[in-house]
Amino acid sequence: MELVHGKGQLCPRVLSVEPTDDYHLKLTFRNGERRLFDAKPLLRYKVFKPLTNIEFFKTVYIANGSIEWPENIDYCPDTLYQESVPMKIP
Secondary structure, three states, X not given: OOOOOEOXXXXXXXXXEEEOOOOEEEEEEOOOOEEEEEOHHHHHOHHHHHHHOHHHXXXXXXXXXXXXXXXXXXXXXXXXXXXXXXXXXX
């Protein structure tokens, strides 16, 4: 059972991810929302340093309702949802 976003509740989990050439992630969440996450701010942190290589960045994959990269790099699914913006679908 997935909880809806709200005080003290979990945000929707990630169903699919598509990296872009400009360090954005196109995300689809299990509630059907499509959102865009700007990963550029992460690149200033040491733990995310490998992501500065765009080819490595594009190796992102879904794991346990969130996103991960090789080398045990991951990101909190709740923060991912909260820091992403709705995508306009043509």
